[in-house]
Amino acid sequence: MDISKISTGIPGLDSMLQGGLIPGRVYLVKGAPGTGKTTLAMHFAMAGVANGENVLYVTLEEPAENLKVDMTRMGFNLRDPRFTLIDATPTAERYVLISDFFEEFAANIEKMAxxxxxxxxxxxxxxxVIDPITMLKMTATKETEYRKAFLSFVKSMIRLKTTVLLTSELERTDIEEYLVNGVIELKVFEVGGRLSRGIRITKLRGSGFDDAIRQYEITDHGMVVYHDRMVSLP
Ligand SMILES: Nc1ncnc2c1ncn2[C@@H]1O[C@H](COP(=O)(O)OP(=O)(O)O)[C@@H](O)[C@H]1O
Ligand SMILES: [Mg+2]
Structure with missing residues (x-):
C-alpha cells in the first residue's frame, strides 16, 4: 500500500482509491438510509484503531446503544480504549450521562467544530467520523451562512491534522461536495427484480481513482467491496 495513504478498512475500497485516503483531509460518504454509510464509517474508524490511532466517532442519528449492538454483531470492537464514541442524538439521556458539552456537537456545524x-x-x-451531518445542515438558517460555516469547519479540521469522514443521506449535497476533498456514493439499484448495491467515487482530490460503479455487499462481517465487479445501471 502507498505509505502516504491510510486504509478505509475495506480492501476493495482501498483498491478503488488507489491505496486508500490521503490523510489530514475531509471526505463525504453519501447514500440513502440503509445503504451502509454507518458500516463504512465504522470500518474507517476501526482501521484507525487497529493502526494504533485515537478515533472519535460522533453519532447524531443512531443512539450509541443501538450502534454498539449492531456494530458488535458485525465483529467490530467498540470497547477499545482508543475509540471514543459520542452520542449526540436528540434522544440521548444527557442528564444522566453527560453535561451540555455534548449537546454542542449536535447544535450546528460551528458548535461541532x-x-x-x-x-x-x-x-x-x-x-x-460525524454520522450523519444531515441535522447540522437543517439547523442552518441561510444557505450562504451554512456554506461559510462548512468551509470554516473544513479548515479547522485540516488545522487539527486529522482525517474526517462525514456521512449524509441528503440527495443534494452540492456545498459539501464542493468543499470536501473526496466523495464516495453508495446506491442500491434494482436490476432484474433483484437489489444490487453499487459504490462509486465521484471526487478525489490529489489522487487518481477508479470511477466505475463497483459492487458491494453488507455481510455479517461488515462491508465488502468487489473492485473487479462493475454494476450496470438498470
Ligand atoms: N448481517 C447483515 N447482513 C446483511 N445486511 C446487513 C447485515 N446487517 C445489516 N445489514 C444491512 O445493512 C444496512 C444498514 O447499514 P448502515 O450502515 O446502518 O446504513 P446507513 O448508515 O446508510 O443507514 C441495512 O440495509 C441492513 O439491512
Ligand atoms: Mg447510518
Missing part, C-alpha cells in the same frame, strides 16, 4: 477542538485538549485524534 468547537466541541471537537475542546475534545482535542484531552487527546489528539487522527480520525473523526
Amino acid at each position: 468547537d466541541a471537537i477542538k475542546r475534545q482535542f485538549q484531552e487527546r489528539r485524534y487522527t480520525r473523526i
Whole structure:
C-alpha cells in the first residue's frame, strides 16, 4: 500500500482509491438510509484503531446503544480504549450521562467544530467520523451562512491534522461536495427484480481513482467491496 495513504478498512475500497485516503483531509460518504454509510464509517474508524490511532466517532442519528449492538454483531470492537464514541442524538439521556458539552456537537456545524477542538485538549485524534451531518445542515438558517460555516469547519479540521469522514443521506449535497476533498456514493439499484448495491467515487482530490460503479455487499462481517465487479445501471 502507498505509505502516504491510510486504509478505509475495506480492501476493495482501498483498491478503488488507489491505496486508500490521503490523510489530514475531509471526505463525504453519501447514500440513502440503509445503504451502509454507518458500516463504512465504522470500518474507517476501526482501521484507525487497529493502526494504533485515537478515533472519535460522533453519532447524531443512531443512539450509541443501538450502534454498539449492531456494530458488535458485525465483529467490530467498540470497547477499545482508543475509540471514543459520542452520542449526540436528540434522544440521548444527557442528564444522566453527560453535561451540555455534548449537546454542542449536535447544535450546528460551528458548535461541532468547537466541541471537537475542546475534545482535542484531552487527546489528539487522527480520525473523526460525524454520522450523519444531515441535522447540522437543517439547523442552518441561510444557505450562504451554512456554506461559510462548512468551509470554516473544513479548515479547522485540516488545522487539527486529522482525517474526517462525514456521512449524509441528503440527495443534494452540492456545498459539501464542493468543499470536501473526496466523495464516495453508495446506491442500491434494482436490476432484474433483484437489489444490487453499487459504490462509486465521484471526487478525489490529489489522487487518481477508479470511477466505475463497483459492487458491494453488507455481510455479517461488515462491508465488502468487489473492485473487479462493475454494476450496470438498470
Ligand atoms: N448481517 C447483515 N447482513 C446483511 N445486511 C446487513 C447485515 N446487517 C445489516 N445489514 C444491512 O445493512 C444496512 C444498514 O447499514 P448502515 O450502515 O446502518 O446504513 P446507513 O448508515 O446508510 O443507514 C441495512 O440495509 C441492513 O439491512
Ligand atoms: Mg447510518
